Amino acid sequence: MACTDAPRLWCALRFSALVRSTRVTLRAITLAAALCCAGLARAAAVPDFVPDVDPAQSACTDFNAWANGRWIQANPIPADKSRWGSFDALAEKSLNAQHDIVENAARTADQAAPGSIEQKIGWIYRAAMDEAAIERAGFDPIKKDLAAIDALATHADVVTWLRQAHARAEGRTFNFGVSADYKNAKRQIAFANQGGLGLPGPEYYSKDEYAKLRTAYVAHIAKLFELTGAPAEQAQARANLVMALETQLAAASLLRVELRKPENQYHFVTVEEANQLTPHWDWAEYFKVMKVDAGIKSAGGFSLSQPKFFAAFDQLLAEAPVAQWQAYFAFHAIDGASPALAKAFQDEHFAFYGKTLNGTPEQEVRWKRALAAVNGSMGQALGQLYVKQYFTPEAKVRAQQLVDNVRNALKARIENLDWMSPETKAKAIAKWQTFLPKIGYPDKWRDWSGLSVTPDSHYANLRAARVFNQRHQLAKIGKATNRYEWSMTPQTVNAYYSPSTNTINFPAAILQPPFFYAKGDDAINYGGIGAVIGHEAGHGFDDQGSQFDGEGNNANWWTAEDRQRFEARANKLVAQADEYAPLPQYPDKHANGRLTLGENIGDLGGLNMAYDAMVKATAGQPDPMLDGLSRDQRFFMNWAKVWAGAIRPEAQLVRLNTDPHAPAGFRTNGAPSNMPAFAKAFSCKAGDAMVRPEDKRVVIW
Template identity: 90%
Template sequence: MNLRAIGLAAALCCAGIAHAAAIPDFVPDMDTDQSACTDFNAWANNRWIKANPIPADKSRWGSFDALAEKSLNAQRGLVEDAAKNADAAKQGSIEQKIGWIYRAAMDEAAIERAGFDPIKKDLAAIAALKTRADVVTWLQHAHARAETRAFSFGVSADYKNAKRQIAFAGQGGLGLPGPEYYSKDEYAKLRAAYVAHITKLFELTGTPADEAASRASAVMALETQLAAASFLRVELRKPENQYHFVTLDEANKITPHWNWAQYFKVMKVDAGIKSAGGFSLSQPKFFAALDTLLAEAPVAQWQAYFAFHAIDSASPALSKAFQDENFAFYGKTINGTPEQELRWKRALAAVNGSMGQALGQLYVKAYFPPESKARMQVLVDNVRNALKARIEKLDWMSAETKAKAIAKWQTFLPKIGYPDTWRDWGGLTVSADSHYANLRAARAFNQRYQLAKIGKATDRYEWGMTPQTVNAYYSPSTNTINFPAAILQPPFFYAKGDDAINYGGIGAVIGHEAGHGFDDQGSQFDGEGNNANWWTAEDRQRFEERANKLVAQADEFAPLPQYPDKHANGRLTLGENIGDLGGLNMAYDAMLAATAGQPDPMLDGLSRDQRFFMNWAKVWAGAIRPEAQLVRLNTDPHAPAAFRTNAAPSNMPAFAKAYSCKAGDAMVRPDDKRVIIW
């Protein structure tokens, strides 16, 4: 599912609703040594950041993370109750299955006794491969077990006919964060650390040191070839690099050593593929390179690659030595995190990865009151109406394109809190005895659930996030904006709180997700979810000119003083930055409409507009470890939090007015640099 995460009245409506003044106390977080007009993020958040250091088991810490931690603690109570009562629970109930998965994940003694026994059969099967045909067969059957090696495979809406679901085969198979890590000189030390990690994992399974090092070099060489044929993250933002529909015959011409009909038969999706008439071979260049490797790379090299990834992917569920090595590379080396998460958090992650929507069913029942959903619906309606009004008033867009933009707006589907219909888990078999077996069973079960959609109608009401997730998202293929229950809490949302704070928090999130429908990617999809052009050439050019200014603003930002040459990637983060800019403007307009004619209560000495912008800042309060930030500059479509706090307000005259900022202040963009898109 192609998601854009943050995380129908004809006009603006609805007078503000009177609510108790449930608001955050902004004053202690303000750094009076700073100026709101110079660096709003520093002024609003410095004290909070100093008072809330990054925990040892985290790579970053901020408002999002604190709320996610609150959600984790709530979930912990639910799964511990389920584990305690699982044996007596109704046979086959979600409570029993969740309880058993959690109990098995918490049984460290049993996991330690098992060592790497759970994957020995897999490693033996890999060791027995003798021919290139064996390699192909093994890879096909690995995918059928939901172990996606060498490339990715999944299901999503057809970009040209979004009402149906089709299969997508895409690039993949890499262990480092992105293709550039295999070639750029600046990542040489990380490549060496990766080879050392591969070597260590082979040694932990009994491979002699010299042989382990040789096999690690073979793995690195194969992945380097895959990386050379892979798109960078920023290139994958283009829909044409995400989708390439082919028939089976056309696909087989690209990969003559890989028979797609046979693959789909092994995957048991051949009927769905036939119904759809083909599938998306999304990056043909990558698959041509993969085909060459299947034809030319030595069998022993493929064996090393398969074995390493079998060990590596299983490591978090194996004995302590494997867990520690997994964390040493991916946690410490990649992200700079000093300590592993506590066992209960890792066990809870196993539950979420296996039965996340089922756990969400318990979470909603315990923690999401109906009044929160009702208040959120009012906010959603008002922000959506603000978007419509802004489109109608655009001075750079023609009437022809405006009409099509409004047509897309009319088909938006907001979803709040949780699914209307809960998923059935009847076919999943788990036990309290084997952590790894449970993970494997759930992975295969969830894959079958997804693959069964191939060739069938797209369900706009399906969710791509669990209710307990602190995030929100837009889906271009379904034209839906989605707000899980867990984000509908302070500091984003106050069910009985001040309008200004709600619009500056969750209101801006609503606008952000709606804005994704009109960002650099979403604007290439129509209201039906199809990748189709609804723009005149002149309007598209005007849009690009404005978007390029926003790219330039992000490109200037260097988040790490110790790395002054490392900047945000304005092109990679463009969609999120458009979402922020448009979303905050929509939310501000909606707040003005909702509070029209009402006196400003001046809470804590702050005006309504000041509270609005302060809560926007509070949402993005946080810090990140340098190692993690460096990786995110290459891989994360979201700009650094400090930039997000400042960028959108600095483009808004309302912010300058609220804080009495003047021309020349850093938070006041000059007219020729200020960006207005939506």
Template identity: 90%
Template sequence: MTPRAITLAAALCCAGVAHAAAIPEFVPDVDPTQSACTDFNAWANNNWVKANPIPADKSRWGGFDALAEKSQNAQRGIVEAAAKNADSAKPGSIEQKIGWIYRAAMDEAAIERASFDPIKKDLAAIAALKTNADVITWLQQAHARGEGRTFGFGVSADYKNAKRQIAFAGQGGLGLPGPEYYSKAEHAKLRTAYVAHIAKLFELTGTAADEAQARAAQVMALETQLAAASFLRVELRKPENQYNFVTVEQANKVTPHWDWAQYFKTMQVDAGVTATGGFSLSQPKFFAALDTLLAEAPVAQWQAYFSFHAIDGASPSLAKAFQDENFAFYGKTLNGTPEQEVRWKRALGAVNGSMGQALGQLYVKQYFTPEAKVRAQQLVDNVRNALKARIDNLDWMTPETKAKAIAKWQTFLPKIGYPDTWRDWTGLTVTADSHYANLRAARAFNQRFNLAKIGKATDRYEWSMTPQTVNAYYSPSTNTINFPAAILQPPFFYAKGDDAINYGGIGAVIGHEAGHGFDDQGSQFDGEGNNANWWTAEDRQRFEERANKLVAQADEYAPLPQHPDKRANGRLTLGENIGDLGGLNMAYDAMVKATVGQPDPMLDGMSRDQRFFMNWAKVWAGSIRPENQLVRLNTDPHAPAGFRTNAAPSNMPAFAKAYGCKAGDAMVRPDDKRVVIW
């Protein structure tokens, strides 16, 4: 996680750990009615899926989800202890604040008594708006409280000077999953359900049914106009659609009715810094359309829109009727989930949303050992070195571009487990008896924390994911690969486990994140984190040709038998699929090097290579509700799990050799279809 990781790489490049016994948790359970060479996912995972149905409170269930549930249970013990001891804890300590946030979130009686009282002042303020100028003022004040309305606002590294932090303003304001949901005929039923949801929330706050329907129609009309000016998710993969650097003066020309200098002043941001240094008005078309609406849409329509989103955003924290309606639409209708999560899980979510990094500080004390970090570091170094070797040996890239790729590789910063320096929570005031007030205080506190970074130097060591999160990520603007403590557990990682299983699990995850540095997006950033072209035109063309083959493979995949026309979006999922393909190859190379000269014990009846690919499959074992899968096909940059299990191995000769697959088998891509990028 520090430059030390790079220094240690040479010393640990070839270390391996041999084990003579199988890992108890790793039990191969294959479906004998299937063939590994026809459908590896079905062969490896069918029995797991049958034995592990989706829990009633989940929209999907698999290896990631099961591990996330394990992390939740661990966190529950921490927050319940904090809640029990909060009154006697050190005043102002994170233990006390976490305890009070959790206790207030668990106090269902108090939340029920409050009904929607916590947002009545907001609704009254919205009702008092008289002019379009009032609308603009209210919107700016809402953003200052950390309550994003109509557009997103955050802080990140400048795409052209990654060493500094600048503000980013981006499209937003929609309640449905994406812009296409407001126009395509296939989403008409969902639009109808959304309007009914809007009306129901208005009725819960005392609005008559007829008026609620009329206001819901106003909200839908406004969001439809915002959607028409918004990029689709696949279009937002292009860096040029994510970043548009302007000065305040230039921004004001795009939005003549919206004064950005006044906005930054309201946000308590140094407008002078922003004016001279600039910020990203990331989607000018969207902001031009928003500006027109702010000036011309009736005040009553804006009041309906703001009121609905105030109610909708607060609903999970209000009385049961609001919670139930929120779940009825977003849980059941949108994602097909039968039951709402139990109260403690939702309360834990409130803690994570408010003080996630602080909870992580307590989590790693109990659940992440120094030994696990050392072993994980070893795997990271080995997989990174495998990436370098693969770049060196590419037959399609010229020496000129290779040198630039290696230069980027050399600046990779791996971060493992948790931050080296923990965040300070001084200044956040919470209580044990006001759930919504705690959430609002934390939201404003976190907003100020982020806004304070504008104009400052980029901190490559800062984490944007909590240690208790079961996930990993690559950041192109800092060129870092990040592995939280919670993912460094079985089935991904065994601190004292077999190399083949570890490399097929967490090793492939490590390679995946490193591969993001060279995917369709990451390859457009250099080792310093700048959006800069380091390719020759010829090499870029060769990359695109190979990437297009991977797009075609994903485009063929239909995950839902009942919807054979609904297929994965190869362009939307390209980055993740490049990460999978490159990551699995890197992990395999690293495993071979780490175990060179060691005997190949037949553990669980499998060879080393078979165990490697089997754990890759186990990582992606799972099932998903059809409603959720349909949403993800439109919005998720990750391909369906079944495709992820099969796609990378089907492009690798090592897989075919491991399982004795022959030319013509579905899991053996013909030479003209097989993809090799990194």
């Protein structure tokens, strides 16, 4: 039932603090009353925003603090998490659903059809939960690997061992995988990329501000050596060797912001050309060991993506002492296996990567770590079971409608741009026409018949799955690109855009409240999943995606003048993000506007697209004023609710260097502050912090 005038006025007076920073206007009092009375007039499938609002804040000064302040206070970060927010809460819901599935699979695995995904999932989970067996094994599962490393005597031995490690899907020093050819996206080719570092990025090995973290990392390396029986002095000496080698690799590595550029992601060479750059590393022999030589030959070569890194890697192969390579290989063998070894190894791994690096006080409970092992091994198979129980056909149909409407809004925005020439617009529309939306889960599920696992060997299961999954991926080299394949599991609370396939992908698990209500209010859905849909579509036209055409090729479809106009607008968004300092205790630490540019373009364009789509979808319909909130207010309130959250300072510091996403507070505020519709919805005025000045307001798509 609707609120009466009397309680509305009482609520307005009670919550007058809500408007004290925005001037006490009739509209502001009405809004305050509506927020208070929301609890008296709940509507079906509408989230309750009122408890989250902090009346001491102002929507026009800091929308995130106002809309999410009380939620953040009432939802402290769990002890086993480095952050907590709406995304994480929904992910936890997905984990609980998956937990039920794998527990049932483990109970019934022995009676399940032999070789079925139910049996394999059940056995992987059961073995991962058998802590007694894992403890008895100690570090036995990797003793043969460590003995083989100890036996290395020459640089030729080092090269041979490294090839074999890669073939076991235990890559060291560099990363090797498969993706679409940047110049011919219809085919899959191999990519060799920089890697081999244990710290979050190259800058951690040189900047003074990370000196203490480097010391802690060396101590972590030494501790792992000690756990395998090395005397303390020897362990420390080997740890120093590892750090020295990684420091040299880091000096030749590109920073993450540099890796955003397509020209730093792709460098196609023949095998002969690659061998000239790395005379001590024979790529032809490597490809034979990896069993991809036929695919490489079919493709005519591969991407040696960061030549400077591989030149340094080759030099180290020739010049670094064998003992140094032994220390490096041994440490990464232990470190990579630690989560699957005895408790002392698990605890040490968490002590550094969880506590020291991210400030997380406690490890996750065992079942969550066991579930992570299932997802890492057979994630798509688990997704097959997940969607049977948790994703309805009706939800898929409604989601498809939203996708279509938001995509159409993007087309209209492109057609109406005042800064882009007709020539470039035609190319942009051509790209738009080739978008492939994928919703919920794959049309065709993977075949798992070649994977062999047991109910009683956790580490052996993980290794078998790694090899199986690597073979599945590498078998694509030289073959046609499959646009319908997913790189994210259905149970993942996320979404993504792939520039090489020009697809936008929305897993089943994100198609739930607060993002999506299958039978819910339009404003809520467009402010939540609608903005996510727009965000992913916007990636097709961000600083990276705009350098790929509709076929997925890295190709320039812009006039020079239009590209300059795009860059000028993007630079204003860079400047806006650069201003944001998320940690009061570290006022000099700011978001990296260049690193987060793609995500921020996605947010800004996506929210605008979603708003336009909502307006069109509801044209001619009266505003129902659900809970006393207008349609526009509900739209922006759910956008804020999606990004509600907090993060530990240690984790935020790492993410400022490594995460292409801006901090959650900026994501709540950044895009709306550039939208006149937001200012109108909340009666914000020129000069308010949530109203960007005209000369700084960013409009791109």
